[in-house]
Amino acid sequence: MKRIITFGEIMMRLCPEGYLRFIQSNTWDVSYAGGEANVAASLAQFGMEAAFVSKVPSHEIGQCAVNELRRFGVDTSLVIRGGERLGIYYVEKGASQRASKVIYDRAYSAIALARPEEFNWKEIFSGASWFHFTGITPALSDNMAGASREAVKTAREMGIPVSCDLNFRKKLWSGEKAGKVMGEILPFVDICIANEEDAADVFGIRTEGSDIGKGELRREGYVSVARQICERFGCKKTAITLRGSISASDNNWSGMLYEKGEAFFAPNYLIRIVDRVGGGDSFAAGLIYSQLSLWDNQKSINFAVAASCLKHSIEHDFNLVSVAEAETLAAGNASGRVQR
Amino acid sequence: MKRIITFGEIMMRLCPEGYLRFIQSNTWDVSYAGGEANVAASLAQFGMEAAFVSKVPSHEIGQCAVNELRRFGVDTSLVIRGGERLGIYYVEKGASQRASKVIYDRAYSAIALARPEEFNWKEIFSGASWFHFTGITPALSDNMAGASREAVKTAREMGIPVSCDLNFRKKLWSGEKAGKVMGEILPFVDICIANEEDAADVFGIRTEGSDIGKGELRREGYVSVARQICERFGCKKTAITLRGSISASDNNWSGMLYEKGEAFFAPNYLIRIVDRVGGGDSFAAGLIYSQLSLWDNQKSINFAVAASCLKHSIEHDFNLVSVAEAETLAAGNASGRVQR
Amino acid sequence: MKRIITFGEIMMRLCPEGYLRFIQSNTWDVSYAGGEANVAASLAQFGMEAAFVSKVPSHEIGQCAVNELRRFGVDTSLVIRGGERLGIYYVEKGASQRASKVIYDRAYSAIALARPEEFNWKEIFSGASWFHFTGITPALSDNMAGASREAVKTAREMGIPVSCDLNFRKKLWSGEKAGKVMGEILPFVDICIANEEDAADVFGIRTEGSDIGKGELRREGYVSVARQICERFGCKKTAITLRGSISASDNNWSGMLYEKGEAFFAPNYLIRIVDRVGGGDSFAAGLIYSQLSLWDNQKSINFAVAASCLKHSIEHDFNLVSVAEAETLAAGNASGRVQR
């Protein structure tokens, strides 16, 4: 069984019931999530050995986050205990023309205040086949930017492939600072994952076609972005998620994988959204699974998009689908007939 | 800050969980609502000083209604305490081809049995910039018809603009009686709000085009109705909400504002419905806000329709959206992308 | 009032809240259901005297099933008490591209282990106007296959019309065994109900057109299947439900009734699904009601399809709609406007 290491923050996610707004809610639905934790959880459902590296407080609220990861099969033995607080984010589900809202209360979390030397990457990567993180981790603090840099360098030294989802969060840092930090990190990254905005916000790389055209023109724009990323930073592959937001209830969803001048597009899915938070992370997990399965690029992107399409029908951030379920959809069966 | 007075009944609204039918439900979701209370609550979210005039029992159930209004920022200092019961209405949410159902249990409520002299309109209107009520209030009882008449006359004397939503309820009175009473009230109303059926049911004024055509023809029909209302009663403007009910889950929604021979139509929105009760009231609130902001008619109707479009995505009757949210939608951003 | 007897298993149905997956759920929503119990419950809502024949344990869990039937007006005086367990099935609601899932835990139930001689069909059918069951009942055990055979023979002797929904469940028996047992039973059945797969799986009768074409061609295929069933087993009529599964959230739904060479198709409904389990049973109930009302075939199939269309908007298996509601939809009113 392949062992994947992911590194980042896990937060408590608080969500009103159904479509209630924040100011209508008298209870929070509680789950635990974070970009890299989501990837680990999805990979665990795929039957992989996924270990999550982070730091959480030693009190019960920190334990809750660990327990949620354990429940879904993630190895939490690398999670450090200490610090004062677990980051929190509030999610208000949108519907129709009303957008979903996220309020973050993550400053001063245990992981943001952790010191780089608390993480012994040599030991952490022992036995690992893959390392994944997102641009959120270095954005948490200078300490975590340092830890991320050290992590990717150690991975490269140990010959462990690295994937990184740019995941730009403007509430955490400026595009300028992100560009500087991520620019030092990406040269150690094998597979870069981005969405339309990330590349522009962080590196000023733009999908020229997306504003001006449709169909082929637009597709060429994505390819151009991917090519620029690969060329500028020496990444082997770049994957781009393609979301067409019709409304908070309906989205188009697809993705592209680029390697050496060639671009592979997955079919598009029109999705009735149950919960779209974590969609990008489920794509990353699908892609990692594909890569570790040594599938070709077309099969890889098809699987990653199908897996993440299914995520949108699942509550909370973790993509709790099996390989078989994602493969069934990737094979074209989207009818949703009852399975008895 | 502008002060708006609304006058009417507030009821307890009881609703099964999710899409359960009345006869499946073992719990009621409780909220408090009523045409004019809804308008006050929406205006309070817009940052206005909205005061609600009504009468509720002095026991805890009456207090609950007051507390819900206070919670959402409505001034309840004008609510009289007394009487025996708070009116109730039951809402069963429809879906797909199954229509929503409303059962009223509002007879003998504190407000329906209140006496006109309990309301000192001179004092009530002190400092007010607007008065709003709907055709439901005079329909509650002859006493409340009298109170409504007195209210609009006093407002006219004090130079306070008045808006009235016809809101015909056939369970409360006959079209004939409604026509007679509302016919005496409308001459004191500056802005009349109606939907397609109201004008016909109450005054026998019909949207000729709506049965026979589409597009322009149909639009002309609405204009004709608005013109007839303005001319017959001397209202300055008439606004009409345009609902196209595809199913209990999907509606088209738009509106028109007519003034002096000119008609202004807002864009149409295709809505995935979360809860459509209170849609008309949120339109009225949007329109009042627009008028008090001295916006032109096109901007006014666009804002009112955008605000009320968003209402359909919100549980319960109160339209808990901000001016910024409605303006964003009115400006054309309906994509529902997550706001982080 | 017409008295209808239905015979089969009633199970506890356990369902996560909303769209949660099984592995996310910490509570089960509990209802009680089963093909023939569903038909009885629907007929009771139509105002018929519907009695359900089954066996449930004498402990409280068995009593819960009886109480749910009584609550919705089903006569439970023919339910035998005894045995050890009530069958269970778990339903996970799908959404968008994610299919719904059903896990059965029904083996060794009281009814599956009951002996044929526990049912005195002469007495059971006293005063009855109709008998209905599905292919699930004989599939439960050889004993229940025997009881089913005896039931239909007695009904035929007593001149009571019999309807049977093939309802093939591959988890309960093989197509081969189903074909053998049902082949002995169908000659005593007046109206056979099937969906596209049933006829093929049980009897090898195929809807040739369904794979190869659309529109008329496809419709001819259904007619051919119905004709083959009627001819092979001597059934008077055969009805077929037509489901077009776009996704777990959206389905097309229609049906056909065949008699003596003539086929009657109902209009198609595009449905936003709330809960589709029990859809076929609600169709059977609609058809039985139509037959007992002596309606012509076109009116019959229209009513049955409209009633079962509404079922898809209702939580749990029981189709809790009135005759008036189904007739309103059958008459073309599908707009879902609020009924006040």
Place this chain on the structure above:
Amino acid sequence: MKRIITFGEIMMRLCPEGYLRFIQSNTWDVSYAGGEANVAASLAQFGMEAAFVSKVPSHEIGQCAVNELRRFGVDTSLVIRGGERLGIYYVEKGASQRASKVIYDRAYSAIALARPEEFNWKEIFSGASWFHFTGITPALSDNMAGASREAVKTAREMGIPVSCDLNFRKKLWSGEKAGKVMGEILPFVDICIANEEDAADVFGIRTEGSDIGKGELRREGYVSVARQICERFGCKKTAITLRGSISASDNNWSGMLYEKGEAFFAPNYLIRIVDRVGGGDSFAAGLIYSQLSLWDNQKSINFAVAASCLKHSIEHDFNLVSVAEAETLAAGNASGRVQR
């Protein structure tokens, strides 16, 4: 199986979750209850044929009340449909020193506005072995007072024993009026049930001992009250419930049955209260069951007190215990050990 007829109002009971106060609650727990409906439901659990006579609106809310009765096995075929509203009462559960609160909203209910001639008592009592009602029914309206008088007279003519629980409600009528009306009814009552306050409030009959002493003195007071009732109205027996309210969480509970100069006291139970509403009704049901079982007075009062003791541990008004459970407690087993 003995058939018991009870006659009165069934209301919707709305209750906050747990120990929340009315003004904290955003949902109501819904059940359906009423003095005589509670007695019918309890007797149905005892395996008796219990039929409830009342009138409820024909809309879904009325149907909900009927369905709850059917669910628990009460014969609802004698319930008339019509009128506008179902009475409502709100229950706030007290705890420790904080008392429980009940707010009634029952005026203008279907049964209160029903006409006496809607009830054909000859037919209603056909096949009946017992008739029970409480002082609440005649208190609802003059019409219902008339219907009650007619009912007891018809029962006497047909030789059907009658029990009546005085159940004085000062919100419904004055003690004076109650005394007058009940004074005309009691001569037709075989078994009168009262608590300490009722006899004093309605008839001015006082438990002299209860203020002035303890133990024997106090017991003699109760006996004196019972004797006075029997003598004044010619009742065969009088039963008195004895509640010692330590706090809203803890009560002492016992009862006495008096016949021909002899008084039989049941053991006292110290109760941790789950829900005490309906406690008196469960006592009445226990007593009726005892009488129909022809048990001696000591066994009767012991069973009635044990059954009603158990009621206090059960949510909602209906006493959902079996004869076996009440007998186990009456036999002295109060240890509450887990029954596996």
Place this chain on the structure above:
Amino acid sequence: MKRIITFGEIMMRLCPEGYLRFIQSNTWDVSYAGGEANVAASLAQFGMEAAFVSKVPSHEIGQCAVNELRRFGVDTSLVIRGGERLGIYYVEKGASQRASKVIYDRAYSAIALARPEEFNWKEIFSGASWFHFTGITPALSDNMAGASREAVKTAREMGIPVSCDLNFRKKLWSGEKAGKVMGEILPFVDICIANEEDAADVFGIRTEGSDIGKGELRREGYVSVARQICERFGCKKTAITLRGSISASDNNWSGMLYEKGEAFFAPNYLIRIVDRVGGGDSFAAGLIYSQLSLWDNQKSINFAVAASCLKHSIEHDFNLVSVAEAETLAAGNASGRVQR
């Protein structure tokens, strides 16, 4: 109507359902609370004009706190908006031998990071009759210690009586620092409220008797503590709450009020606990109400203890009882009989 100003932090309170432990919970029950907010809410239920001074973020989570205060009638016009986060605390309800647990996540809250000059005490106290705060406010930060000092000095200058509950929180500051800061503040405080531990932890003033004896000896110890506080700081009165913790489910509860050498003890209540958090604050509110009512010391302490006794039967921190309810208990009626 008397106007009371309270000053402090309002936090989000998150609580598992029922008696679930933190690590079992998948939902949080949400309320909003804080020592001084609790006092304001209780005084508002008593019919006083209570205004709360604080700072909360301008996002929806901050708005939720404001809305909860408004719902229960607290004047929130003095609440400043800004800062990043609302403090949070988690409450796990204990039972029997298992203690309740509180985890704080309040660092870096808007109020803790506010600057003293944001509060214009002259304006804030305009029209006020009383000022109340607790030792928690100055413990939040040096800034808030400064603001508290300024507040009490301004109040003294303006002749507004000040009450302060010591409320020592060892997680916020050391006893030493608390002693220093509170030592500067108390000279401006008219009524000091403390419990057994506070006086010792903050000022080293001990209830000598509490370890060594019972009854009179122990009472003398409390009197000695109160006398020392009054003498050292010049407070007019000192009140002490007396909690006897039998278990997490059962507590004894009483209190003492000391003035000029005389001590007044309230009766003791044995309480079945529903929720004891906020008990001390409800005592403070009762005492303030008593003082503003100009009641004598015995009546004052009796009312304060009765009001706070009732708090223990109410969920969440706010003591939602009326003056009438507290007076009924203070008058000796603790039987908890149902109030119809």
Place this chain on the structure above:
Amino acid sequence: MKRIITFGEIMMRLCPEGYLRFIQSNTWDVSYAGGEANVAASLAQFGMEAAFVSKVPSHEIGQCAVNELRRFGVDTSLVIRGGERLGIYYVEKGASQRASKVIYDRAYSAIALARPEEFNWKEIFSGASWFHFTGITPALSDNMAGASREAVKTAREMGIPVSCDLNFRKKLWSGEKAGKVMGEILPFVDICIANEEDAADVFGIRTEGSDIGKGELRREGYVSVARQICERFGCKKTAITLRGSISASDNNWSGMLYEKGEAFFAPNYLIRIVDRVGGGDSFAAGLIYSQLSLWDNQKSINFAVAASCLKHSIEHDFNLVSVAEAETLAAGNASGRVQR
């Protein structure tokens, strides 16, 4: 870290909300439990490495059981997947005089139908320091009786201490059969755990004193039972749990540990019960922890009784308390004061 192996069944536990009876419940609270799974979960909270040996179906319902164990830190790598069903048991919480009820639906579960050879005990015990099971496991089936025999023999060969809780379940087997099977197993058991009834029901060994006396006499009875067990089967120690059931709400709870003629009694706790199912298992876990900590017998029994006392205040079967919490109570701190 010490590794403990436990072996048995894990079931789904279904429970109505709060104190609702089975027949009132429309939702089940879901947890997963079983005598030996409970012990493993408790030991994991104590920080031990606890592994659970069992067999569950490979479908999602089986996975739910595994996930619940993982969530609370139990090693599930030894759980075999296969078979058809997960056993179920229903728990109805009693209160006051109403006893709790348990209904089992566990026949034909995956573990009951497993074959002994599926368990390779040599491998399972590799690295283990302790083996624990209860009399329920051999009672499940002859196969599991065989597996249990093999397990204890292998443990003895490998020098691993074995504890066994007699846990007689009369629904699973007769006392006679239990006596025979357990009589063959006990000689390989080091520590036998029993309650008052078990020893009598299984081996006919009686606590003579328990019926006839109190205090010392009664204690001597327990000692006599323990001595007989140790002597007859050669167990090193026997522990007995002592439950005094006052009512379903209040229990006395203590325990005794016997070794070589000496008996050690823990203090008694009077418990307000939240959930008493799993109480015995939490005692076993406490005892195993004590033994592995090499504590003396008095400290051992004190800890085991304190830990299991706390269990009664915790929902569900798993005893989610820490060593520190149990030690605090064992040290005499039972006041339940809030821990901030």
